[in-house]
Amino acid sequence: MKILVTGGAGYIGSHTLVELIDAGYEVVAVDNLCNSQKHSLKRVEKITHGNIAFYQIDIRDKEALTQVFKHHKIDAVMHFAGLKAVDKSVQKPIEYYDNNIGGTLALVEVMQNFNCKILVFSSSATVYGDAHKMPIREDFPLSATNPYGYSKLMIEQLLQDVFQAGGGWSIAKLRYFNPIGAHKSGTIGEHPNGIPNNLMPHILRVAMGELDKLNIFGGDYNTPDGTAIRDYIHVVDLAKGHIQALHALIDKPQIITANLGTGNGYSVLDMVMAFEKASGKPVPYQITHRRKGDIAICYADPSYAYKKLNWKAKHGLKDMCQDAWRWQVKNPDGYLC
Ligand code: NAD
Ligand code: UFG
Numbered sequence: 001m002k003i004l005v006t007g008g009a010g011y012i013g014s015h016t017l018v019e020l021i022d023a024g025y026e027v028v029a030v031d032n033l034c035n036s037q038k039h040s041l042k043r044v045e046k047i048t049h050g051n052i053a054f055y056q057i058d059i060r061d062k063e064a065l066t067q068v069f070k071h072h073k074i075d076a077v078m079h080f081a082g083l084k085a086v087d088k089s090v091q092k093p094i095e096y097y098d099n100n101i102g103g104t105l106a107l108v109e110v111m112q113n114f115n116c117k118i119l120v121f122s123s124s125a126t127v128y129g130d131a132h133k134m135p136i137r138e139d140f141p142l143s144a145t146n147p148y149g150y151s152k153l154m155i156e157q158l159l160q161d162v163f164q165a166g167g168g169w170s171i172a173k174l175r176y177f178n179p180i181g182a183h184k185s186g187t188i189g190e191h192p193n194g195i196p197n198n199l200m201p202h203i204l205r206v207a208m209g210e211l212d213k214l215n216i217f218g219g220d221y222n223t224p225d226g227t228a229i230r231d232y233i234h235v236v237d238l239a240k241g242h243i244q245a246l247h248a249l250i251d252k253p254q255i256i257t258a259n260l261g262t263g264n265g266y267s268v269l270d271m272v273m274a275f276e277k278a279s280g281k282p283v284p285y286q287i288t289h290r291r292k293g294d295i296a297i298c299y300a301d302p303s304y305a306y307k308k309l310n311w312k313a314k315h316g317l318k319d320m321c322q323d324a325w326r327w328q329v330k331n332p333d334g335y336l337c
């Protein structure tokens with residue numbers, strides 16, 4: 001079977017390509033490289049000894065996408081392409097809606113034209129807003145506080161409607177919690193264009209000596225140590241969740257909405273300590289003001305994914321930190337070296 005991976009050069013897409021090739025699928029990747037480098041795909045080929053047919057296109061370009069579908073008989077799509085920085089989405093809402101919603105609309109239209117109706121979509125735990133009960137289950141109320149979150153909510157609705165309209169679609173909406181870590185080989189990892197706002201890339205920069213200290217955003221949350229709690233999940237576990245979802249969708253046409261998380265919540269200070277232990281590097285920090293828009297606690301109930309997809313995360317915090325550190329040390333300039 002041939003799988004099209006949109007956003008395949010990116011962080012989660014590249015790790016999922018490894019799992020797809022290892023599972024015996026043929027793969028085609030498209031990416032406009034707005035937040036990635038195509039070297040990541042070469043690295044995937046190196047790890048897997050596989051081949052990736054790559055097209056540098058924007059998925060909003062229906063004509064270009066159509067050409068890809070004409071060249072390859074695509075059986076299913078894994079859709080990672082999108083913009084993901086919450087703060088930028090507030091500054092540039094039009095760009096975010098255009099890219100995320102426009103891209104998805106173009107994709108499903110071209111898929112429909114080619115009668116390709118199996119789709120796995122990257123949603124996010126952000127669709128739960130500030131949930132008041134933990135762990136978070138899929139049937140919790142949905143909300144958003146920024147254009148990025150709204151774009152995910154709107155795409156979920158769009159896909160629900162496409163499924164509801166009939167015609168044999170089979171769709172998975174996977175709600176990721178906080179992906180970190182890297183492939184065990186240290187060959188691929190997270191290397192966005194520009195500086196990300198996320199915790200692990202900042203910890204890595206401090207450990208590398210590129211930053212003096214980590215700013216911990218908020219020490220006065222209602223949590224055991226006062227810092228915010230998240231459900232960090234190894235990116236390889238996340239990637240494997242996509243393979244399981246794909247199997248379920250191939251098995252029978254259906255719509256699946258599933259959390260991909262570990263079910264464990266760790267505070268920012270837990271993360272600093274776990275990283276120091278795993279890497280042997282100190283991570284000096286200072287506790288500063290809360291970051292606007294942040295929530296105190298967010299972790300998944302992953303039991304539905306286990307029941308439905310026979311999937312659960314296997315890696316612990318130690319693996320996540322060690323693998324992230326290995327990638328960083330082997331590739332201080334990411335894919336640029
Ligand atoms: P990423 O930025 O590394 O990967 C996204 C890829 O899509 C990039 O390579 C980018 O160049 C490409 N892209 C963006 N817009 C495109 C377009 N219009 N046409 C073609 N390519 C385009 O991000 P990631 O962390 O791998 O995230 C993948 C998906 O998972 C995204 O949809 C993101 O919103 C979602 N997600 C990520 C996280 C996270 O913390 N990383 C959490 C929840 C959900
Ligand atoms: N944090 C710091 N210092 C930093 C960076 C982050 O203390 O330098 C803290 C944050 O305040 C938060 C925690 O570390 O408490 C995690 O922050 P991230 O930015 O890594 O992740 P978020 O949970 O804020 O957001 C992530 C994705 C979003 C997605 C959300 C829910 O980046 O795209 O998870 O899935 F919407």
